[in-house]
Amino acid sequence: MTPHGKAAGRPGRPAFLLALPSLVVFVGVGVIPLALIAMWSLWSFDPDTYWIKPVWTLASYVALLKNGRSIVFLQTASLAALTATVSTLLAVPAATVIGLLSPPRRATLLIALFTIPFFTSGLVRAFAWRLVLGREGIINNALISLGLASTPVEWLLFSDFAVVLGMVAAYLPFAIIPIVLVFTRIEHSVIRASQDLGAGFWRMFFSIVLPLIMPGIVAGFLFVFVVAIGTSMEVQLLGGAGASSISIMINDVMRVVNFPLAFSIATVVVVLLIALIVIANHTLRLSLMFEDLGT
Amino acid sequence: MTLDPIITGRTSGGRPLFTAIAALCLIIMYAPALYLLLASLNPGEQLGLVAPSHYSLTWYVALVDDRRLFAALEESAIVGLATAVLATPIGLSAALAYRAMTRTRSLFFLVILSAMFVPGTIEGLGLSVVLRLVRVSPSWFTVTIGHLLWALPFAVTVSLIGLSAVKTSTIAAARDLGAGPLRAFVDVTLPLMRGSLISSFIFAFLLSLNEHARAYYLVGRQNTLPLYMFGAMNSGASPTIYAFSGAILAVSFAAVGLVLFAVARRQSSYRLGSLRGDRGKALDQLSVGSFRGAGPISAAGNR
Numbered sequence: 001m002t003p004h005g006k007a008a009g010r011p012g013r014p015a016f017l018l019a020l021p022s023l024v025v026f027v028g029v030g031v032i033p034l035a036l037i038a039m040w041s042l043w044s045f046d047p048d049t050y051w052i053k054p055v056w057t058l059a060s061y062v063a064l065l066k067n068g069r070s071i072v073f074l075q076t077a078s079l080a081a082l083t084a085t086v087s088t089l090l091a092v093p094a095a096t097v098i099g100l101l102s103p104p105r106r107a108t109l110l111i112a113l114f115t116i117p118f119f120t121s122g123l124v125r126a127f128a129w130r131l132v133l134g135r136e137g138i139i140n141n142a143l144i145s146l147g148l149a150s151t152p153v154e155w156l157l158f159s160d161f162a163v164v165l166g167m168v169a170a171y172l173p174f175a176i177i178p179i180v181l182v183f184t185r186i187e188h189s190v191i192r193a194s195q196d197l198g199a200g201f202w203r204m205f206f207s208i209v210l211p212l213i214m215p216g217i218v219a220g221f222l223f224v225f226v227v228a229i230g231t232s233m234e235v236q237l238l239g240g241a242g243a244s245s246i247s248i249m250i251n252d253v254m255r256v257v258n259f260p261l262a263f264s265i266a267t268v269v270v271v272l273l274i275a276l277i278v279i280a281n282h283t284l285r286l287s288l289m290f291e292d293l294g295t
Numbered sequence: 296m297t298l299d300p301i302i303t304g305r306t307s308g309g310r311p312l313f314t315a316i317a318a319l320c321l322i323i324m325y326a327p328a329l330y331l332l333l334a335s336l337n338p339g340e341q342l343g344l345v346a347p348s349h350y351s352l353t354w355y356v357a358l359v360d361d362r363r364l365f366a367a368l369e370e371s372a373i374v375g376l377a378t379a380v381l382a383t384p385i386g387l388s389a390a391l392a393y394r395a396m397t398r399t400r401s402l403f404f405l406v407i408l409s410a411m412f413v414p415g416t417i418e419g420l421g422l423s424v425v426l427r428l429v430r431v432s433p434s435w436f437t438v439t440i441g442h443l444l445w446a447l448p449f450a451v452t453v454s455l456i457g458l459s460a461v462k463t464s465t466i467a468a469a470r471d472l473g474a475g476p477l478r479a480f481v482d483v484t485l486p487l488m489r490g491s492l493i494s495s496f497i498f499a500f501l502l503s504l505n506e507h508a509r510a511y512y513l514v515g516r517q518n519t520l521p522l523y524m525f526g527a528m529n530s531g532a533s534p535t536i537y538a539f540s541g542a543i544l545a546v547s548f549a550a551v552g553l554v555l556f557a558v559a560r561r562q563s564s565y566r567l568g569s570l571r572g573d574r575g576k577a578l579d580q581l582s583v584g585s586f587r588g589a590g591p592i593s594a595a596g597n598r
Contacts, residue, residue, distance in 0.1 A: 015399075018392035021385040022407055022447060029444040030410050033421030040424075093316035100301050101310055110317070112555055117324045119498055120547035121505040123521050124540040127528050128327035131334055131342060131537075138330060141343075169323040176320075188301050201306040223412070230414025233507055237528065247416035247508065254420065254512075266417040277409055 034270055041263035050257050060260035064268065069249065073268075076246045079160060079235075080228035083167040084175070087224045088217060090168070091175035095216070098176075099183025100191075100209065111180060118173050126166045126237045133157040133165075133238075162238035167228050174227055175220035182216030215284045222280050226273055328544050335541035340534060354538035364539060367523035370435055371504050374519060377439040378446050378503035379496045385443075386450025386495055387488070390458050393451075404451070411448040415508025418444065423512040433515035441509040446499040453498060457491020458484075494554050501547055 041060055046053040064070070094114070098107045117125065132138050133156040140156065143149040155161055186209070194204045232247035239245075244252075246269055253262040302310075334342050338351035358364060389407060393400050422441050423433065431437060461484050469479040485492075507521040514522060520543070527536050 015392050015395035018388045018395060019403060020388075022389035022392070022451065025385060025443055025447055026407060026410060029422060029440055030413060030418070033418070033425045034413070036425060037417075037421045090316055090320050093313040094320045097313050097317040101306075101313060113321055114324070116548065116551045116555075117328070119501040119505075119551050120328065121521065121524075121540075121543050123505065123507050123524060123528075124331070124544050125328050127536075127540060128331040131331055132327045136343070138344075165323070169327070172320055172324060191301055201302070201309040205309060226412045230412070230416065231508070232416060233525070236525075247414060250416050250420060251511070259424070262420060266420060269414060270417060273412060273414075274409075277405075277412065281405060 034266075037263045038267045038270070041260055041267045043260060045258060045260050052259050057260075060258075060264035063261050064264050069265070072244045072246060072249050075244065076229060079163060079167075079245075080225050083164050083171065083228045084221045084225035086164065086168050087172050087175040088221045091172060091179055091220055092210075092213075092217060094172075095176050095179035095183060095213070096205070096209070098180050099186075099213075111177075114173050114176050117170075122170055123233055123237075125170060126234050129162060129166050129169075129238055130157060133162050157238065158240045158243075159238075160240070160243070163234050163243065166234040166238045167224075167231065170231075170234065171224045171227050174223040178219040178223065179213050179216035182213045186212050218284055219280065222276060226276060229269065229273070331537060332541045332544060335534070335537040337534075342534065342537065354534045355542065357535050358538050358542070361535065361539075363518075363523060364520075367518045367520045370438075370514075370517045371520035373435045374438045374442060374510075375500040375503040377435065378442040379499040381439070381443050382446040382450040382499040383454075383492055383496045386447060386454045386499075387492060389447075389451045390454035391484075393455060394458060394463075404455075407451050408448045410444050413444070415445070415506070416511070419509040419512035422509075426513075433513060435515070435517070437515070438510050438513045438519060439503075441513045442503040442506055445506060445509060446502045449502060450495045450499050453491055453495040454488070457488045457494070460491075461487045490557060493557070497550050497554055501550055505543075505547065 040052055042056050042058065043052040044055040044057050044059065098110045098114075102110060130137070134140070135152040135154070135157070137157070140149070140152040143153060144151075190212075191204060191208060194208045199207070230247060232245050232251070235243050235245040235248060246265060250262050250265050253265065330344075333344055335354060336350040336352070337343060337345045338349065338353040339345070389403075393404060396403060419441055423437070426433070426437050426440075465483055465487075466479050469483045470476075474482065505521060506519075507525060510519045510522055518526075524536070524539065524543070527533075527539075
C-alpha cells in the first residue's frame, strides 16, 4: 500500500495537473478580477468615456473618507461583529450537543439539519422574516393577544435587530461546522479522564473542552464575520430606511458609474478580508483543520 | 467502539441548556421559512395562517400566468445546470489533487475555500468589468462563470468527503491486479463516488439557483430568478410573491431532502459494521457514498 495512492512514484506532477482546473477557475474568476480592481482603483475617472484612464491617483481613496462612507464601513463591520458574536454564542452549545452529547446517528441528523438551509434561497429566508417580525407578523400578533403589548412593536422589523437576526439565522452553519470539525479531533480519553478525576460537567466543559475547541470557535466567528461583511440582502430586505452596507454602497456608487470609487471600496474590503484570513491561518493553523479530509 | 455519546452521565443542567440552545438555533433557521410556506397556502389577500382545511393553492395557480417569472426561472435553470456541470468534475479533480498532494494540501484547500468568502457584490463587479473588457457580452454564460467560483469550494468539499470512501488500498489493489491509473479511476473510484458526485451536482445547482449578489452584475438582458424575486419583494407585496418564495423553498428543501434520503438508504444497507462512536464519521455521513468506506476496514484506520 502506497502512502498516497496514484501519486506515489511521481509525486507533484499528477497532483498539479489535477489541481489545474480549479486553480484556473480560482485565478481567472477570482484573483485576476480582484487584482485588476485593486489596480484600477488607483486610476482616474474619465468623464469622456465613463470609464477610467491610466492616470495614477489616490483620489478615490480620499473620496472614500468623505460623504459618511467611512461610517458605512463602521456600521457594516459592527453589525457583522455583532452577528458573529451572537452566532458564536449560539454555535458553541449547539456544536457541543453534536460533538459531545449526541450519539452518532443523532449527530449526523443534526449536522444535516444545520446544513440544509444553506442550500435553500437566502433571499427567501430573509424575506420570510418580514412575515414573522412585521406589524401584523406572528410575533406582534402573539405579543398583542397575550397582552404583552398594546400596539405592534415597531423595532422588530426594518431595524438593526431584524438585520442581525436575519444574518444569524442565515450564517449560523458557518459558526457551527468549524467547531464540529474540531470536536472530531478531540481525544475522548481526555474528557473521560477529567470525569474519572471527578470534574463535573461545567468544570470539564470550561477547563478541558472550551480550550480544545477554541480554534474552531475563532474560525467560526471569523467565517460569519467575513460573510456578514459582504452580504447585502439582509440589510436591503430587513434594514431600516437609511440602512446601508458596504455592498449596497458599492451598488450605489456603480449606479453613477464612479468606477474608481467602487473599485477602491472593493479593494479595501478584499484586502481586509485577506489579511483576516491570513492572520487567522497563521495564528490558528486554520488549514490544519482540513488536513485529514478525504483520507 | 461505542455507540454512546461521549458524555452520558450527569451534566448539572448542561445537557438541557445546550439542547435548548441547539433547538433555538434550529427554530430561527427553519421557523420563518416554514411560516412562509404555510402562509402561502392561505387563499385570502390577508397574509397569515389559516386552518389546514382552508389551505389552497390559489396563489400557486396564479403563478402560472407570470411570464416574466418563468423566463427568469428558465434562465436560472440554465445557469444552475451549467454551473453544476462545470463545478462537479472540477471539484472532483481538485479533490483528487488534494489527496495526491502532501505538504501543500492544506494550503490548497484553504485557497479554494477562500473563494467562498469573497463578497458576491465585489466578485460580480470585478468579473463583469473584466468580461466587458475582453468583449464577452453578459448572458447566462457570464453568470455561470461567476457562480462557478461560488459553487467550487462546496463541490470540492463534498467530493473530498466522498473520496474518503475510496481507500488508497482499494486503488492499490486494482493497480496490483493490473489496472492502469485510468482504468482504476473509471472502474473503482468513480463508482464508489457516484453518490457524492450526485450530491455535489445538486448542491452546485442549488447554490447557483439561489445566488443573488453575483448575478446582479453579470446578467444579460434576462434576469435570473433571485433577481426577479428581489425586485418583486421590494415592489409591494402581492401574495403571489409568497407563492413563488414558497415554491422555491419547497424545491430546494426537496432536492436536499432527496440527497439525504439517498444517504439514509445507502446507510441502512451498510449499517452493519458501519456505525462507530467516532464523531468524525458523522460528518462523513453527510455525503452520499461515504458509507461504503465506513466499514470495519476503515475502523481499523487506513493511514
